[in-house]
Amino acid sequence: MKTSRQNIEIEKGHAFVTIGMFDGVHRGHMCLVNNVVKLAGDTGGISVAVTFEPHPRMLLSGGDINLRFLTSLHEKEYLLARAGLDHLLVLDFNDQLRMMSACDFVERVLVGMLGMKHLIVGYDHHFGYGGNVNSTTLDDCAGRHGFDVSRVDALVDGDVSVSSTLIRQLLEEGELGRANSLLGYEYILKGRVVEGKKIGRKMGYPTANIEPDWQFKLIPADGVYAVEVTTGENLYKAMLYIGTRPTLETGGNRVIEANLFGFDGDLYGKDLTIFFKHRIRGDMKFSSSELLSKQIAKDKDETLQLLG
Structure with missing residues (x-):
């Protein structure tokens, strides 16, 4: 897997993309990543994950030193590479990016930089200023720029959806076995x-x-x-x-x-x-x-x- 912080040289129309923070790179994240890798592999495309550094919560909190996360960027790289991903694009989460609308982000980054063919997102995914993208907005962007959108349902374990927030809570409460089960490692x-x-x-x-x-x-x-x-x-x-x-x-x-x-x-x-x-x-x-x-x-x- 190649990690880039700027441009990725990919032939237009070949990038299968997912976006997220991937904190923990847990089983739910792996459902997304595995979908991207499979779709790209089946069609001769390139699998790409887009993430952000630092975590948006760090900027939005004003630099709260008490924030805690499951995985550093290097740990994410290691875990995502194990899944067979081709590229990881790490974007600097700054004020300019924070203020960018969802459609601008799609146009400038996903289409303009990556030449995206297919976007695979989670059931509750949101991005853009204020998290203002919804299914209609995303489908409109897809229609204008000629890419496909797939949505992956939540991964449910027992009666809960697997999430980074839940895993952080479990670790803080001493529920290591349950946390490891949801992480998948x-x-x-x-x-x-x-x-x-x-x-x-x-x-x-x-x-x-x-x-x-x-x-x-x-x-x-x-x-x-x-x-x-x-x-x-x-x-x-x-x-x-x-x-x-x-x-x-x-x-x-x-x-x-x-x-x-x-x-x-x-x-x-x-x-x-x-x-x-x-x-x-x-x-x-x-x-x-x-x-x-x-x-x-x-x-x-x-x-x-x-x-x-």
Whole structure:
């Protein structure tokens, strides 16, 4: 897959396009992307996804530093490339683009830049200034510019539609299993190992203190998780803690610590990728460090059982 931030050189009338933020690149998104890839493949066309950076919510919120998202742009690239997409066009979401009407966006970008043949959108998709496009508007634009429009129904799992908003909520509430099911893969966190207080080492469980590589990455609910961690080419089973260490500190900062099973070495400055498999329990405050140590031993046993 080729990623472009400006023009894409595609022969006019060959682009099969979908648009979205694709936060999480979840199963619902994959229904759209798979449709684009199949339609393009069946007719010798080119499959294209159009997305925006930064997320429009960041601009519309005035730069709210508390916003959190499921995937960084690099993670989206990786996940979309796995689907067999030909091109990813990343547009700079600025005030000029924000104020552009839906028809202007179609004319200038989708038709003018991409020479779009077919647009595939979700059931609730909206774009243009104020989200002012509707089915009639889109069909009118299609008629004027000679492209086709297909709409993909919502992907329903149980009694809910799969959405990025729902998945973010589930992760924040500690419902990792359900979130992973809707994502279609295990939630990922990338980060770098930084200097810590070495509290875990003193308790017999040396940990790597991890600083996420993207400040807007959503961190799952506090607690203990069974995870797998990659350090370059090596994969380790591990126990991960997220929380403020209430037994050992008062008013401590939130930390992310991983105890890698079978690892003996120095990880400082290394980049890690964490795959969230299971949530063991929520964060807890114990009356003594001894009781905490006993619980950690139980957590490790359960983690090993779950990871096999």
